[in-house]
Amino acid sequence: MNPYERLLLQNKAWSEEKLQIDKDFFNRLAHQQKPKFLWIGCSDSRVPANEITGTDPGEVFVHRNIANMVVHTDLNLLSVLQYAVEVLKVEHIIVCGHYGCGGIEAALSSKSYGLINKWLRNIKEVYKMYQEEVDAIGDHTEKVNRLVELNVMEQCQDLIKTSIVQKAWKHRQAPEIHGWAYGLNNGLVKELTTIKPDYSAIHPIFRYNPDDL
Ligand SMILES: [Zn+2]
Numbered sequence: 001m002n003p004y005e006r007l008l009l010q011n012k013a014w015s016e017e018k019l020q021i022d023k024d025f026f027n028r029l030a031h032q033q034k035p036k037f038l039w040i041g042c043s044d045s046r047v048p049a050n051e052i053t054g055t056d057p058g059e060v061f062v063h064r065n066i067a068n069m070v071v072h073t074d075l076n077l078l079s080v081l082q083y084a085v086e087v088l089k090v091e092h093i094i095v096c097g098h099y100g101c102g103g104i105e106a107a108l109s110s111k112s113y114g115l116i117n118k119w120l121r122n123i124k125e126v127y128k129m130y131q132e133e134v135d136a137i138g139d140h141t142e143k144v145n146r147l148v149e150l151n152v153m154e155q156c157q158d159l160i161k162t163s164i165v166q167k168a169w170k171h172r173q174a175p176e177i178h179g180w181a182y183g184l185n186n187g188l189v190k191e192l193t194t195i196k197p198d199y200s201a202i203h204p205i206f207r208y209n210p211d212d213l
Pocket of ligand 1: 042043044066067098100101102103104
């Protein structure tokens with residue numbers, strides 16, 4: 001059997017299993033989605049949002065890219081963010097990185113990877129902000145893992161710099177922002193930061209005048 005055919009077969013089995021447990025499962029989902037969570041995670045195949053959080057289809061709106069970045073010129077991320085916050089009205093945004101992230105490791109090296117250099121550049125900027133702390137760590141794996149954590153926390157800051165989040169904070173005192181790091185070796189999430197809707201969490205230069213939002 002061609003490997004991709006296995007996926008189609010498994011899909012049939014999964015669909016039948018869901019219907020056996022709940023015959024309205026797909027009918028209900030086909031009519032509307034009302035997820036409470038937006039997930040911004042790494043594209044890494046080992047960190048599937050629904051599976052590691054034990055959530056069903058319909059519960060998590062998902063955006064994934066290399067090293068779970070919130071890049072303020074990324075129209076894809078910004079479109080997902082706007083739709084999730086303004087239309088779906090999610091209550092929580094989770095930025096989930098993972099230890100041993102290949103994107104973070106690549107950004108720490110001097111190797112040129114072609115087009116992806118432009119993406120990794122954003123991570124190099126985070127490293128530069130915390131260079132002293134990261135360089136003080138001797139072990140390479142530990143160094144990568146600390147940058148994973150710092151990067152997640154920085155992406156959370158990048159979220160609250162957006163007018164999308166600030167506008168939602170003003171009008172409905174949500175969403176909360178969560179920074180997590182997932183362990184590939186134990187399957188567990190470590191909570192790094194939680195940012196509640198509060199203007200004082202935003203660096204003053206990135207705060208928009210509330211009357212303009
Ligand atoms: Zn990764």
